[in-house]
Amino acid sequence: MTRLFNNPVSFADELTAGFVAANRRWVRAVTGGVVRRDRVAAGHVALVVGGGSGHYPAFGGLVGPGLAAGAAMGNLFASPSSQQVYSVARSAADSGGVLLCYGNYAGDVLNFDQAEQRLKGEGIDCRTVVVTDDISSASVAEKNKRRGIAGGLVVYKVAGAAAEAGLGLDDVERIARHANDRTRSFGVAFSGCTLPGSATPLFDVPSGRMAVGMGIHGEPGIDEAEVPSADELAALFVSTLLAELPAGVDNASDQRVALILNGLGSVKYEELFVVYRRVEQLLDAAGVTVVDPEVGELVTSFDMAGVSLTLAWLDEELEEYWLAGADSPAYRKGGVAAGAPDWSTRSAVVGMDGGNIEEIPAATDVSREVARLITTALRAVTQTIDENAGVLGQMDAVAGDGDHGIGMQRGATAARSAGEAAAERGAGAATVLTSAGDAWADRAGGTSGALWGRALRTLGEQFGDEQEVTGQGVAQAMRAASDCIRSFGHAEIGDKTMVDAIVPFVDSLEEAVGAGTPLAEAWLLASQAATEAAAATRALVPRIGRARPHAQKSVGTPDPGAHSFALIVTAVSGVIAGRHNTEK
Numbered sequence: 001m002t003r004l005f006n007n008p009v010s011f012a013d014e015l016t017a018g019f020v021a022a023n024r025r026w027v028r029a030v031t032g033g034v035v036r037r038d039r040v041a042a043g044h045v046a047l048v049v050g051g052g053s054g055h056y057p058a059f060g061g062l063v064g065p066g067l068a069a070g071a072a073m074g075n076l077f078a079s080p081s082s083q084q085v086y087s088v089a090r091s092a093a094d095s096g097g098v099l100l101c102y103g104n105y106a107g108d109v110l111n112f113d114q115a116e117q118r119l120k121g122e123g124i125d126c127r128t129v130v131v132t133d134d135i136s137s138a139s140v141a142e143k144n145k146r147r148g149i150a151g152g153l154v155v156y157k158v159a160g161a162a163a164e165a166g167l168g169l170d171d172v173e174r175i176a177r178h179a180n181d182r183t184r185s186f187g188v189a190f191s192g193c194t195l196p197g198s199a200t201p202l203f204d205v206p207s208g209r210m211a212v213g214m215g216i217h218g219e220p221g222i223d224e225a226e227v228p229s230a231d232e233l234a235a236l237f238v239s240t241l242l243a244e245l246p247a248g249v250d251n252a253s254d255q256r257v258a259l260i261l262n263g264l265g266s267v268k269y270e271e272l273f274v275v276y277r278r279v280e281q282l283l284d285a286a287g288v289t290v291v292d293p294e295v296g297e298l299v300t301s302f303d304m305a306g307v308s309l310t311l312a313w314l315d316e317e318l319e320e321y322w323l324a325g326a327d328s329p330a331y332r333k334g335g336v337a338a339g340a341p342d343w344s345t346r347s348a349v350v351g352m353d354g355g356n357i358e359e360i361p362a363a364t365d366v367s368r369e370v371a372r373l374i375t376t377a378l379r380a381v382t383q384t385i386d387e388n389a390g391v392l393g394q395m396d397a398v399a400g401d402g403d404h405g406i407g408m409q410r411g412a413t414a415a416r417s418a419g420e421a422a423a424e425r426g427a428g429a430a431t432v433l434t435s436a437g438d439a440w441a442d443r444a445g446g447t448s449g450a451l452w453g454r455a456l457r458t459l460g461e462q463f464g465d466e467q468e469v470t471g472q473g474v475a476q477a478m479r480a481a482s483d484c485i486r487s488f489g490h491a492e493i494g495d496k497t498m499v500d501a502i503v504p505f506v507d508s509l510e511e512a513v514g515a516g517t518p519l520a521e522a523w524l525l526a527s528q529a530a531t532e533a534a535a536a537t538r539a540l541v542p543r544i545g546r547a548r549p550h551a552q553k554s555v556g557t558p559d560p561g562a563h564s565f566a567l568i569v570t571a572v573s574g575v576i577a578g579r580h581n582t583e584k
């Protein structure tokens, strides 16, 4: 249970504000997250980490000398937007380039990749190492599909130390990749977590039972068992991790490992120490030497009761950087010299607030009229998403991470405000949609946030700021938005994503408009097709996105992104038919 909050929608922003206020010695706030107060040394690599909020000390708590140069901090359990990542990286970087390092989640990959492209486009050398340590989330043959959990700390730690030592970007990247190749984690959970403002946990574990392999967002586990004794859990952890040695380690005996025994939120230090005692005995018996173990809360999930064990198989180089000094709000080790603090409060990047454009391009009256209809549509969209946020979250919790309702709510709300603000300043259709799309992507985070942001932007490009919009034009623009989502997200029809509702929608719209049906009627027919197609996704097995590792669990529940798409186009159909109040 999360007891202390104000408006749940503001929780992530408020926790970031308080975190920065309490840790000014190490961090300063920039758009999208935090960067090192003392800046990276001239010419050094900037390690930029990040992900959703709700996992403290990941990720802001790991920013400081010897560790990360910056952290992009998304909304609760939702990836940061590409603008957030870009802004943090720009602010954190010196001339040595940027290494982006984060856990392997679809939304994070989309947004960090987009930021990487943008940084490269501006001539900043930028590389990416994605953390894939959770052995429960895919087979060893598909290690690149595994999620990142507590083992991320090992990767960040050695990469941060290598950057602090002044190694170049090639070497820092190589060392981070090597650390990830040699890091394995395995976790269990005894109960789910409850997000601020939510009356029920995001996910449940039956009382007296233990979910084996459950992810840090409650992604369902691979097995369920009785809650074991501390020693039995230690035995399960050690035997499972010794059964999957990384390439280059033929035999556990005589090896040295970095170790993290991580508490997810409500398993406390005392219990962890009891488990650790046995873990070390068992590793010792296997001939494995533990080097500087970490036992405590290093990646959490609110009040989730869970524990994970991470082993990183060291060689000389990894051990050197694992043992090097680090000084951050939540993680300190040995001694490390900080540079001169930068007490200026300015953010190094300006104009990054998604959706707030400085100058409104000229528009015709005709296009302003379309823009007015679009802002009405954005209000209708926000209303339907607000009403359905709970359902969307529950749907996403079945096999995903439960954030679809919150993410869509934040995205739609921000898009509505940005669109309205632009329209009030006389913007045409393209500018209203572009502002709305950027705001959506920036505030929603997650996979769907990035895709919706792109889609709205594409619609804007199609509508322009000058021309009249016909039924044919709407159908053509929706086709372009659909193509954009497909090429950006690489999902095919049948993969169980929003694409499964979008394509039938556009097919139906094009056909009806082509046959001369008036737009309002054609849109309504297409919305019905989308609603049916979204419902039909319940039978599908997800082949892409966050639900993929738990494909079978998802069967019987429609895809949340397809469902929200159908809700949205249905709400818009009321606006096109003139049934929705055009005033606020």
Ligand code: ADP
Pocket (backbone or CB within 6 Å): 079, 106, 107, 108, 396, 400, 401, 402, 403, 404, 407, 408, 445, 446, 447, 448, 449, 451, 485, 489, 490, 491, 496, 497, 498, 499, 544, 545, 546, 559, 560, 561, 562
């Ligand atoms: P996240 O998966 O990052 O938690 P959300 O929960 O907000 O993001 O959105 C999940 C939805 O996003 C899924 O239900 C699916 O419809 C959609 N989605 C995920 N991956 C893709 C993709 N590659 N292409 C299109 N849609 C996708």
Ligand code: MG
Pocket (backbone or CB within 6 Å): 396, 400, 401, 402, 403, 404, 446, 546
């Ligand atoms: Mg989700």
